[in-house]
Amino acid sequence: MEIEIATIGGYEEVGRQMTAVRAGDDVVIFDMGLNLSQVLIHDNVETERMHSLDLIDMGAIPDDRIMSDLEGDVQAIVPTHGHLDHIGAISKLAHRYDAPVVATPFTIELVKQQIEGEQKFGVDNDLIKMDPGETMSIGDSGQVDLEFVNVTHSIIDAINPVLHTPEGAVVYGLDKRMDHTPVIGDPIDMERFREIGREGEGVLCYIEDCTNANKKGRTPSENVAREHLRDVLYSMEDYDGGIVATTFSSHIARVKSLVEFADDIGRQPVLLGRSMEKYSGTAERLDFVDFPTDLGMFGHRKSVDRTFKRIMNEGKENFLPVVTGHQGEPRAMLTRMARGETPYELDNGDKVVFSARVIPEPTNEGQRYQAEKLLGMQGARIYDDIHVSGHLCQEGHYEMLDALQPQNIVPAHQDLKGLSGYVNLCESEGYKMGRDLHVTRNGNLIQLVE
Secondary structure (H helix, E strand, C coil): CCEEEEEEECCCCCCCCEEEEEECCEEEEECCCCCHHHHHCCCCCCHHHCCHHHHHHHCCCCCHHHHHHCCCEEEEEECCCCCHHHHCCHHHHHHHCCCCEEECHHHHHHHHHHHHCCCCCCCCCCEEECCCCCEEEECCCCCEEEEEEECECCCCCCEEEEEEECCEEEEEECCCECCCCCCCCCCCCHHHHHHHHHCCCCEEEEEEECCCCCCCCCCCCHHHHHHHHHHHHHCCCCCCCCEEEECCCCCHHHHHHHHHHHHHCCCEEEEECHHHHHHHHHHHHCCCCCCCCCCEEECCHHHHHHHHHHHHHHCHHHEEEEECCCCCCCCCHHHHHHCCCCCCCCCCCCEEEECCCCCCCHHHHHHHHHHHHHHHHCCCEEECCCCCCCCCCHHHHHHHHHHHCCCEEEEECCCHHHHHHHHHHHHHCCCCECCCECCCCCCEEEEEEC
16 A cells, blocks of 8 residues: 655644645545744734635645645544644635544534634534544545544643554654643553554654754653642742733643642632633533633633723732733733733732743744833743643653654654754664655655555
């Protein structure tokens, strides 16, 4: 059976992930994401109203025209998790393919909301839920199966999909960290990865996320970030002024910790911002997390400002707002607070807790720098980098290679500089560029089996 891989997006940058794997006549698309930095840099442009070809030219979504060179029918679109760099282009591209979107329940719900919020392209692909550990048949040959292996990431319900073919398994390894003690959900299923490495023809190809491949050591568990956050917030227990926290809205485990620790130090938590309400509300509705019944979640600007007025009237010392804006996004809540555009007044000595790192990309770095400067000008004290990454560092990558023993490797999710550490690791394990280590670019085809 012929096996071919189309590296469509995310092979020159972090963002707009999209990869297609053809096994015989059947094609499966993994991820269909947005390049957030290209959207942020065009802050005055309403991408929701733009044609897909204009978004492709702008670099915001994958250029999927290479799909016409794949001789097969798309049987499924499979996003690995609910981050926008993996699902953000489904509402703009999925209508081109007569295939269902297959994902875990939380991811499917986020995809559904994305499609409903943007009807320009009339996306009506079927949405199929599949849990980690489950398998479904692909196409009519009876020879190709899709399996979801549970992984841990900075969002709940993440998986690594595996396409089982007669020539071996194709493991799509974006995005994960090796967390054996997660705050929410099950640990990464390393036992299953090791089994896949030993079964049948083994692993024909491993496509891997290289975000932290240049960093030594291993990525800590989310429990490490939780304890760091606990220590920081407990140290503020006797402070009688304002405390504000921000983190990734999609990071439900981190939001859960913030809510719990706010209560521990005698403050009422409240979640503010559209994406904060969206992700936490969805996670609670699907029973992934059990928040206090009186936890306020407000996304609409008028509701947020009313909540800020209430906080100012009842005393900042009684509340802990958890807000959007960890990257300094221009329209996010924390940035508006920093600019003095909300009823919440920051005073000298008030605490701002960033439970997130700056995404290493110039647009984010510039916006975050500006937001911190504005907060500092109002007298705020910044608590930074209370976080652990959602991506593997070098020792995690080594463990995955050891478990899977892949015949071929395709590094992804970075530019060439970001791929270098992973290439070095693979070469130290006996792989060779141009032979079984395929460093590629967007818009290329890799023929694995002819």
